[in-house]
Amino acid sequence: MPNLADFIKAYDVRGLVPDQLSPEVARAIGTAFAEVVVIPDGSSGIVVGYDMRPSSPELSEAFADGVRSRGIDVTVIGLCSTDGLYYASGALDLPGAMFTASHNPARYNGIKLCRSAARPVGQDSGLAEIRDLAQWLLDGGTGLAVPAEGPGSRHDRDVLPDYARFLRGLVDVSGSRPLKVVVDAGNGMGGFTVPAVLGTDAGLEPLPLEVVPLYFELDGTFPNHEANPLDPANLVDLQAAVREHGADLGLAFDGDADRCFVVDADGEPVSPSAVTGLVAEREIRRARAGGDTEVAIVHNVISSAAVAEVVRENGATPVRTRVGHSFIKGEMARAGAVFGGEHSAHYYFRDFWFADTGMLAALHVLAALGEQDRPLSELAAGYERYVASGEINSTVDDTATVVGRVRDWAVDRGASLDELDGLTIGSPEGESPTWWFNVRASNTEPLLRLNVEAADRETMEAVRDELLGVIRGGSPAASDDGGDRS
Incomplete structure (x- = not known):
């Protein structure tokens, strides 16, 4: 056994x-x-x-x-x-x-x-x-x-027709300007749900959307590419199709279609943190219109610093928590939060039983784009304020020892430090350009996961490279930057 x-x-x-x-x-x-x-x-x-x-x-x-x-x-x-x-x-x-x-x-x-x-x-x-x-x-x-x-x-x-009707009832896209959207289902369940929610397969009224389908055939052997849009290699076909068809945006779903990734009309990825900020702003407005006076938004420790800034600018409270759906859902329930977002493109909604749904996030992006005339790249720019490294994984033999080296590095720099989920280190007070990073051990593999963000690319790359030297100790180490893992 x-x-x-x-x-x-x-x-x-x-x-x-x-x-x-x-x-x-x-x-x-x-x-x-x-x-x-x-x-x-x-x-x-x-x-x-x-x-x-x-x-x-x-x-x-x-x-x-x-x-x-x-x-x-x-x-x-x-x-x-x-x-x-x-x-x-x-x-x-x-x-x-x-x-x-x-x-x-x-x-x-x-x-x-x-x-x-x-x-x-x-x-x-x-x-x-x-x-x-x-x-x-x-x-x-x-x-x-x-x-x-x-x-x-x-x-x-x-339950598919009721599911589609329920989501459309939460975000109304019917008044949008006409949009062309390429959807890469990766041969996963997006090929089943997108025609029902964005199309008419569930018997709902047509939306002002032209959907260009990519790999909608359900096939669990994934003959075209892995159904993991967090890996940039799996976005290549979507990016090419968006440019080829002159689409306004592209959407990519993972295998079970609970995560949604977004690319703009140029095929450039919109970071999940930017999507979190955009949806948070809309959900804050919606909650206020519904009578909520105190509004909270949950985000994990790896989300961009821009998320908390956007939430505060809209008069709501950002709540920071550990990576992982059980932590996000638990914190949302505790705080009564209306929305939560993760760096891995999981998006959680109070009106969806605090659960995650990539399709509802996609509807928000479509509605936000369709209610104004700017391209998605301009719309998203207001939520993408910093430069991020993406997740970089390093194979290490002794995570505790390596994390200790990172801690010593931070102390020597006079950096701020907290331990909510691994180590989150921020640039010393008064230092400019600002930067921060999180390093945490995988729950399932002998890996350390590093995410760095800074005010500009030069600073991000300098901090990233210095930290990788500390983590890897000058020896070769396997690394990658994809996957919905913890």
């Missing part, structure tokens, strides 16, 4: 099929999910969805069988994006399970779990207990009582 601790991590389940995640394992996790979350919460059932990966239908069916074995009813919504599953969990007020490995290669699959109303299930909110019970079951554990009422029922439900 596999060791579940090898692939059930801080936020979700993600492993190789079938060596780690097999139907037998999925059934045990479903049984454990019912015992640890569903029954104690008093929920009447759960909702299950899955992405386009070849293994997803079989794995999700095995998981549902495990849940049903504990007397719990299962509603199967079938093919969906992760935010489509969150919609179903919220609208039906049921716990949920989404079978997806997001942007990971085809040989992977995984499960994102939530309580009713899309509340997160992470390492500290039930996932560790689910893992341990499932492992016990796989190792031959017996003794779970047979439900007196027998197994739960299973039925199917199509």
Whole structure:
């Protein structure tokens, strides 16, 4: 039997099929999910969805069988994006399970779990207990009582039209000037949801949008490129298509379509922090129009300093938290925040049960662009105030020792320091041009992740290069700058 601790991590389940995640394992996790979350919460059932990966239908069916074995009813919504599953969990007020490995290669699959109303299930909110019970079951554990009422029922439900209608009700694009938008679905679930939300496949009225589809065919083997737009190599086709078609903008979704990346009419990427600032400004206005007097916006420690500036300029309160969806969602609920954004292009909305939805962020960008005449590059410039390095990963043998070297470097410079999530170091008071950086250890790999931002490119590059020398100690180290990882 596999060791579940090898692939059930801080936020979700993600492993190789079938060596780690097999139907037998999925059934045990479903049984454990019912015992640890569903029954104690008093929920009447759960909702299950899955992405386009070849293994997803079989794995999700095995998981549902495990849940049903504990007397719990299962509603199967079938093919969906992760935010489509969150919609179903919220609208039906049921716990949920989404079978997806997001942007990971085809040989992977995984499960994102939530309580009713899309509340997160992470390492500290039930996932560790689910893992341990499932492992016990796989190792031959017996003794779970047979439900007196027998197994739960299973039925199917199509929520795509309701999902599309709900999102359109939150952001009205119908009054936009005509826009041409290229959408790269990467053969992922964006090819399923975009025609429903931005088009007419769900029976909704046409929007003033001309959508140019790119890789809308659902194919979990990802024949064209990885469904990970955080890697610049996977934006190349979108950028070329935007320029070729003379489009106003381009959108790229990851495999499960819960993240959305944006490029302007020149094919230049708009940073997720700029999108966070733009959407935050709109959500602040919307909240105020709805009667909110105190408005909070959550962002993670790696977001641009411009995000907090934009939030304060609009009279709202920025709330800084750790990287990761469970932390963002938890802090949003605590602060009653209307919106939250991450550097990885996850965007969270109070009106979407504090869950993340790339499609709703895309609607905001389309509405903001369409209600004025400037190109997206000019619109985004007001939110892109600094120069960022992007995430740079270094393989290290002893993260604690290396972080200690970085801390010593900062102390010698007289820099500011905090430890909310790794180390965040800011330029000494009075130093100009200003800079800051965050360095933090991966939860899953022997990596240190570095993000640097500064007032100008020369300063950013100087700080970046000096830090890489401290981190890598002059020896070669593997590095990359892509992925939705933690």
